[in-house]
Amino acid sequence: MHRAKKRFSVGKKQNLVGWLFLTPAAILIVLMSFYPMIKALFLSFKTGIGTTMTWTGTTNYTRMFQDKVFMQALNNNFLYLIIQVPIMLILALALASMLNDKHLRFKGLFRTAIFLPCATSLVSYAIIFRSLFAVDGFVNTILIKLGILNTGYNFLTFPTSARTIIIIALIWRWTGYNMIFYLSGLQNIEYSIYEAAKIDGASPFQSFWKITVPLLRPIILLTAIMSTNGTLQLFDESYNLTYGGPANATITMSHYIYNMSFKYVPNFGYAAAMSYLILILVGTLALIQMKVGDKRD
Amino acid sequence: MKKKWLALLTATTMVISLMGCGSQAATPTADATADETAPAADTEEAAPADESSSEASDSTLTVWCWDPAFNVYAMEQAAEVYKATNPDFVLNVVETPWNDVQTKLTTAASSGDLSTLPDILLMQDNAFQKNVISYPDAFVDLTSSGIDFTQFGTSKVTYSTVEDKNYGVPFDNGAVIACYRTDILEQAGYTVDDLTDITWSKYIEIGKDVLEKTGKPLLSCQAGETDVIMMMLQSAGGSLFDADGNPDMVDNDILKEVMNTYAELVSSGVCIEVNDWDQYVGSINNETVAGTVNGCWIMASIQSVPEQSEKWAITNMPKLDKAATATNYSNNGGSSWAVTSNCKNVELAADFFAKTFAGSVELYETILPSSGALATYLPAAESTVYTEPQKFFGGEAVFAKITEFAGKIPSNNTGVYYYEARDAVAVAITNLVAGADIDTELQTAEDTVNFAMGK
Numbered sequence: 001m002h003r004a005k006k007r008f009s010v011g012k013k014q015n016l017v018g019w020l021f022l023t024p025a026a027i028l029i030v031l032m033s034f035y036p037m038i039k040a041l042f043l044s045f046k047t048g049i050g051t052t053m054t055w056t057g058t059t060n061y062t063r064m065f066q067d068k069v070f071m072q073a074l075n076n077n078f079l080y081l082i083i084q085v086p087i088m089l090i091l092a093l094a095l096a097s098m099l100n101d102k103h104l105r106f107k108g109l110f111r112t113a114i115f116l117p118c119a120t121s122l123v124s125y126a127i128i129f130r131s132l133f134a135v136d137g138f139v140n141t142i143l144i145k146l147g148i149l150n151t152g153y154n155f156l157t158f159p160t161s162a163r164t165i166i167i168i169a170l171i172w173r174w175t176g177y178n179m180i181f182y183l184s185g186l187q188n189i190e191y192s193i194y195e196a197a198k199i200d201g202a203s204p205f206q207s208f209w210k211i212t213v214p215l216l217r218p219i220i221l222l223t224a225i226m227s228t229n230g231t232l233q234l235f236d237e238s239y240n241l242t243y244g245g246p247a248n249a250t251i252t253m254s255h256y257i258y259n260m261s262f263k264y265v266p267n268f269g270y271a272a273a274m275s276y277l278i279l280i281l282v283g284t285l286a287l288i289q290m291k292v293g294d295k296r297d
Numbered sequence: 298m299k300k301k302w303l304a305l306l307t308a309t310t311m312v313i314s315l316m317g318c319g320s321q322a323a324t325p326t327a328d329a330t331a332d333e334t335a336p337a338a339d340t341e342e343a344a345p346a347d348e349s350s351s352e353a354s355d356s357t358l359t360v361w362c363w364d365p366a367f368n369v370y371a372m373e374q375a376a377e378v379y380k381a382t383n384p385d386f387v388l389n390v391v392e393t394p395w396n397d398v399q400t401k402l403t404t405a406a407s408s409g410d411l412s413t414l415p416d417i418l419l420m421q422d423n424a425f426q427k428n429v430i431s432y433p434d435a436f437v438d439l440t441s442s443g444i445d446f447t448q449f450g451t452s453k454v455t456y457s458t459v460e461d462k463n464y465g466v467p468f469d470n471g472a473v474i475a476c477y478r479t480d481i482l483e484q485a486g487y488t489v490d491d492l493t494d495i496t497w498s499k500y501i502e503i504g505k506d507v508l509e510k511t512g513k514p515l516l517s518c519q520a521g522e523t524d525v526i527m528m529m530l531q532s533a534g535g536s537l538f539d540a541d542g543n544p545d546m547v548d549n550d551i552l553k554e555v556m557n558t559y560a561e562l563v564s565s566g567v568c569i570e571v572n573d574w575d576q577y578v579g580s581i582n583n584e585t586v587a588g589t590v591n592g593c594w595i596m597a598s599i600q601s602v603p604e605q606s607e608k609w610a611i612t613n614m615p616k617l618d619k620a621a622t623a624t625n626y627s628n629n630g631g632s633s634w635a636v637t638s639n640c641k642n643v644e645l646a647a648d649f650f651a652k653t654f655a656g657s658v659e660l661y662e663t664i665l666p667s668s669g670a671l672a673t674y675l676p677a678a679e680s681t682v683y684t685e686p687q688k689f690f691g692g693e694a695v696f697a698k699i700t701e702f703a704g705k706i707p708s709n710n711t712g713v714y715y716y717e718a719r720d721a722v723a724v725a726i727t728n729l730v731a732g733a734d735i736d737t738e739l740q741t742a743e744d745t746v747n748f749a750m751g752k
Contacts, residue, residue: 049431156572157520245521247727264717265427
């Protein structure tokens with residue numbers, strides 16, 4: 001027994017113990033997450049109604065590119081991604097560096113206020129936004145009172161305004177969340193660097209651009225990947241705020257997948273194939289972002 | 298070495314115990330569900346709280362339905378009626394919203410494990426065909442179970458009939474009514490009689506006049522929803538599918554007339570579009586509009602404002618001008634009871650329905666006054682309860698009137714791909730109202746449905 005014990009060095013032994021501690025979690029993840037994913041991959045090569053499914057090869061994958069509604073949903077997702085994510089991240093970064101100022105008073109209050117939207121449930125905030133922008137809602141009442149409009153403007157019945165509202169809602173909901181990441185990243189930047197820059201005569205904008213942004217790069221990368229992932233899987237806003245309307249102008253891919261599984265005649269094979277497209281898109285975009293964003297030598 | 302084995306043992310135990318947690322957690326949840334339902338089913342003193350549907354005893358039936366004031370109540374009353382002859386009978390109602398019923402049904406049926414399903418579930422009529430055709434093994438054919446389906450309105454039974462087999466016991470009535478605020482009409486110089494047995498063009502004419510004189514539109518609709526379209530379509534016996542189940546939109550003259558009428562309603566201001574259901578009900582209750590057209594279940598929402606008592610009147614809906622088959626009657630919504638294949642005692646379930654929802658006028662007399670659950674069971678209409686005047690609606694016997702409407706509704710073919718077609722038409726109507734060309738839009742809608750059907 002003693003001899004056997006010697007076969008493992010201390011490092012190896014610690015490694016082994018580490019793995020043992022990881023095993024329970026790993027097994028659970030494999031069972032609960034990877035196993036369904038593999039099943040879904042097989043499912044995506046089948047087609048049929050409900051339980052009566054047959055193998056059809058890659059039909060589902062070619063089918064989705066002829067599906068006008070799905071293509072529209074894909075476009076909508078990318079529209080949200082291209083417009084909303086940059087605005088949100090820049091805003092979060094600006095807010096974070098403002099709130100990181102040592103001389104700012106009531107810092108805790110501001111931080112809480114900006115983070116608070118994140119604590120609201122996705123469904124309830126979507127419903128609140130819907131009532132805010134109703135014909136007789138808060139926004140229209142204000143606009144009429146200010147004399148900007150004569151009668152209520154039905155924001156949610158026009159494609160452009162409906163999309164704009166979704167983007168505004170997303171910014172409201174998620175800016176604080178990203179800001180917290182930046183704030184915690186900023187804690188790792190030595191304050192003396194800023195002081196040194198100030199002594200050298202750098203403007204606040206310069207120190208932001210030359211110190212904050214480069215030093216926060218890993219965190220910016222992280223938030224960019226998370227936001228991309230979140231935006232491509234967007235569901236609650238489309239489902240609860242606009243119901244995907246008007247005329248599918250705001251529907252997202254996840255919403256369409258949901259309809260395909262639970263509202264329409266269930267076609268799980270096709271729904272699984274569309275889910276895999278989202279996975280591929282998220283993976284590809286994350287890879288590109290990592291190649292572009294990660295400048296470590 | 299000993300330590301290593303110990304560590305391995307600990308780790309294994311942890312894994313096993315964690316997995317154990319997972320399966321153990323499931324059991325209390327099931328119990329909790331049963332517990333929660335106990336208050337709902339408190340009329341059944343004998344209902345054992347820990348009894349789940351899968352291990353139900355011979356005289357117990359578990360039911361999923363969603364509205365405590367309406368279908369849950371009706372089910373409980375039915376159990377009372379049935380218990381008079383079968384004292385051992387136990388009914389266990391699990392309050393489950395329709396969306397959850399659909400999700401749970403989809404999950405159970407597609408995984409092939411039906412044991413999570415109840416004995417009986419309530420199903421929206423519009424989803425009936427889709428579910429029975431998608432999951433034929435999940436439902437019990439009730440055709441020769443002793444339930445007399447001839448006692449129900451034909452258009453209603455059609456919803457739950459698949460390939461000449463009856464899969465559902467009809468429950469509530471979705472007969473369309475037009476409701477008007479008599480006081481507002483009076484200001485404009487009209488009475489309800491002026492709006493009875495009329496066409497949509499007459500409706501728009503009066504509507505414009507009312508709008509001009511009182512500033513109130515006659516109708517409000519949910520933008521992007523096709524309730525009004527579907528009501529108009531069925532009122533002339535039209536469907537979005539032909540007899541073979543193929544989408545029928547481009548050459549469907551009734552649909553074209555319906556869409557043009559709807560676009561005119563919106564553009565003339567006689568109908569205002571709102572964004573969601575709450576705003577729709579709000580527009581009725583807050584006097585934003587002078588009336589509405591919907592399934593008769595809308596009466597419950599109208600009556601939620603007691604101050605408006607005696608200011609409302611009910612009549613039939615307008616009919617299409619051109620269509621030869623046009624009538625003033627249609628249907629919107631409604632549901633039917635389905636027996637699932639997980640039911641261990643189908644004879645009991647069938648006998649229960651035969652003696653209650655399909656055989657007891659007394660049951661309908663009990664549930665009507667307190668819940669407004671209008672029957673599709675035709676003999677019930679002859680009951681005196683139906684002929685009692687309703688103060689809220691100007692002292693008229695509205696229930697007898699609506700039951701009479703219900704008997705005149707033309708059948709319509711929902712088809713399996715009903716929700717796909719409905720959404721495609723919703724896109725078309727939204728674009729049409731925004732100024733698009735009707736033929737192009739209908740072509741797109743038909744293509745969309747054909748695509749969904751894999752053609």
